[in-house]
Amino acid sequence: MSRPIFPHIPWSGEGSGPRILGINPWILDFAAFNLWSRPVGLLACLDMLRNSGARVSLMDCLDPTWEGVPWPKPGKYGTGHYPKEEIPTPAALDFMDRKFSRYGLPREKVREALAAMEPAPDAILITTIMTYWYPGTLDILDMCKELWPDTPIILGGTYATLCSDHADESGAMLLKGAMETPSNWAAVWNILGEPTPSLPMNAGLGLALDLYNEPTYAPILGSRGCPFTCDYCASHALYPDFTQGTPNTIIEAIQSEYDRGVRDFAFYDDALLVNPKRWLWPVLGTIQAKGLDLRLHTPNAMHIRSLTADTCQRLKQGGLHTVRLGLETTDFNNRNDVKLTQIEWEDGAQNLLDAGFNLDDIGVYILFGLPNQNLDNVEEAIGHVRSFGFRPHLAHYTPIPGSPMFQQARDASSHDIAAEPLLQNNSIWPCVPGGFSWAEANRWKLLMQGK
Numbered sequence: 083m084s085r086p087i088f089p090h091i092p093w094s095g096e097g098s099g100p101r102i103l104g105i106n107p108w109i110l111d112f113a114a115f116n117l118w119s120r121p122v123g124l125l126a127c128l129d130m131l132r133n134s135g136a137r138v139s140l141m142d143c144l145d146p147t148w149e150g151v152p153w154p155k156p157g158k159y160g161t162g163h164y165p166k167e168e169i170p171t172p173a174a175l176d177f178m179d180r181k182f183s184r185y186g187l188p189r190e191k192v193r194e195a196l197a198a199m200e201p202a203p204d205a206i207l208i209t210t211i212m213t214y215w216y217p218g219t220l221d222i223l224d225m226c227k228e229l230w231p232d233t234p235i236i237l238g239g240t241y242a243t244l245c246s247d248h249a250d251e252s253g254a255m256l257l258k259g260a261m262e263t264p265s266n267w268a269a270v271w272n273i274l275g276e277p278t279p280s281l282p283m284n285a286g287l288g289l290a291l292d293l294y295n296e297p298t299y300a301p302i303l304g305s306r307g308c309p310f311t312c313d314y315c316a317s318h319a320l321y322p323d324f325t326q327g328t329p330n331t332i333i334e335a336i337q338s339e340y341d342r343g344v345r346d347f348a349f350y351d352d353a354l355l356v357n358p359k360r361w362l363w364p365v366l367g368t369i370q371a372k373g374l375d376l377r378l379h380t381p382n383a384m385h386i387r388s389l390t391a392d393t394c395q396r397l398k399q400g401g402l403h404t405v406r407l408g409l410e411t412t413d414f415n416n417r418n419d420v421k422l423t424q425i426e427w428e429d430g431a432q433n434l435l436d437a438g439f440n441l442d443d444i445g446v447y448i449l450f451g452l453p454n455q456n457l458d459n460v461e462e463a464i465g466h467v468r469s470f471g472f473r474p475h476l477a478h479y480t481p482i483p484g485s486p487m488f489q490q491a492r493d494a495s496s497h498d499i500a501a502e503p504l505l506q507n508n509s510i511w512p513c514v515p516g517g518f519s520w521a522e523a524n525r526w527k528l529l530m531q532g533k
């Protein structure tokens with residue numbers, strides 16, 4: 083496939099079924115950085131539909147591969163900034179002393195490309211990755227309604243699933259949860275006005291990655307869901323089961339992107355190191371046996387207590403480069419996540435170093451701004467992580483509907499975070515007394531630098 087030139091959006095698929103356009107909207111936020119981001123849920127939907135006879139196409143408003151659209155110079159391993167345009171801050175966030183922007187392709191370019199689609203889509207699927215990114219979803223929804231007033235439009239993804247009452251007001255059809263549940267699958271084909279085909283093999287785990295032209299990075303999804311239930315996480319509300327794929331399909335996906343020149347791969351799994359014999363070890367072993375010269379990244383964090391010496395060696399030999407660990411806190415007796423003892427943390431950290439990972443490539447997430455959190459503990463954790471030579475990363479707490487801690491977050495917040503998803507944005511420090519302030523943000527920045 084050659085590089086797409088505005089305004090051409092190609093159709094893909096051999097079948098004679100309906101033409102379905104998938105859209106990943108812009109990010110409308112105070113800040114956004116591309117950490118190997120892809121709308122994986124939408125790509126899974128398009129893959130299932132194409133494998134069942136539909137023709138599909140993709141408008142990813144965050145896709146840097148379009149010719150004729152200037153994009154900031156890529157950063158390390160394919161990560162980087164998005165183009166942005168400052169826009170008015172939504173009224174609900176008016177109290178913030180920060181600029182608000184639309185990140186991604188220019189709005190008019192997107193409109194031009196959609197308007198030029200020939201033939202027009204029979205149905206449109208719009209996804210949302212973060213609940214509080216819904217304004218981008220509603221904006222593109224309006225654009226689609228204006229371009230194709232009679233075409234069915236379905237909203238899905240995190241916002242539609244976790245904030246369904248709010249999303250309902252958009253007037254679009256909503257699909258809550260995974261598309262591959264039998265009832266959702268039937269509902270989609272019903273909307274398309276077609277008989278429901280059986281679900282294709284690998285439903286929910288295959289990704290239509292080929293819809294990107296000349297990509298420099300790709301996501302890997304070997305599993306869905308998580309067997310744990312951490313208080314601050316919505317994984318169970320989004321996907322109640324834990325399902326793992328088979329090594330062959332994952333290896334095929336990696337090989338096919340590798341053959342297109344991709345060298346950076348990011349794992350999107352919630353529980354990458356759980357039951358690794360099932361797919362991760364065979365996948366890493368095959369990468370090594372084939373001598374694939376690639377870099378693996380775990381931006382979504384790995385469980386520290388699974389980092390045995392053997393695991394760290396396999397990860398290193400399989401090509402893991404960017405290591406992110408979920409530490410949460412060093413207050414080991416008072417945790418909201420998968421339990422972790424200080425000994426497990428220190429052993430895991432040492433095993434990583436013994437396996438030969440660079441200190442520079444190891445980042446440790448520390449949660450900041452949990453309801454009623456004593457921020458002295460955060461300061462302590464930063465010092466502790468730095469004493470290992472690792473890089474601390476503050477993960478600002480996001481109150482997520484459907485997570486066990488959401489009610490506690492509502493009680494602690496001075497905002498109505500349940501009624502207005504924009505107020506779930508972690509940039510406002512929704513559960514920190516007094517909220518975000520530049521003075522405090524700068525103080526934390528210096529602490530992170532050890533100053």
Ligand code: B12
Pocket residue numbers: 114115117118119120121122123124126127206207208209210211212213214236237238239240243257259260261262270286307314315316317320321349350351352381382383477478479480481482485506508
């Ligand atoms: C990978 C991941 C990341 C990656 C990249 C995400 C990306 N694409 O850009 C990284 C590590 C960068 C990341 C960062 C963050 N993340 Co994150 N992330 C995830 C994770 C683990 C997977 C997302 C995913 O792709 N899932 C896989 C796909 C297959 O599932 P799916 O999207 O649900 O899709 C299915 C259905 O929703 C449906 N569907 C989807 N779209 C559509 C559309 C239509 C029309 C239909 C019909 C159906 C449909 O069918 C799909 C197939 O079954 C989720 C948790 C999770 N398990 O989903 C959290 C999650 C989305 N992240 C979350 C958070 C909090 C964050 C951070 C704020 C963390 C922090 N404190 O820094 C940052 C913010 C990032 C930013 N501002 O850019 C929260 C969401 C918060 C919210 N309010 O919405 C989640 C839910 C995790 C949690 N803690 O509960 N994240």
Ligand code: SF4
Pocket residue numbers: 308309310311312315316317352353419420
């Ligand atoms: S935070 Fe991670 S380990 Fe905990 S439930 Fe969510 S995905 Fe699972």
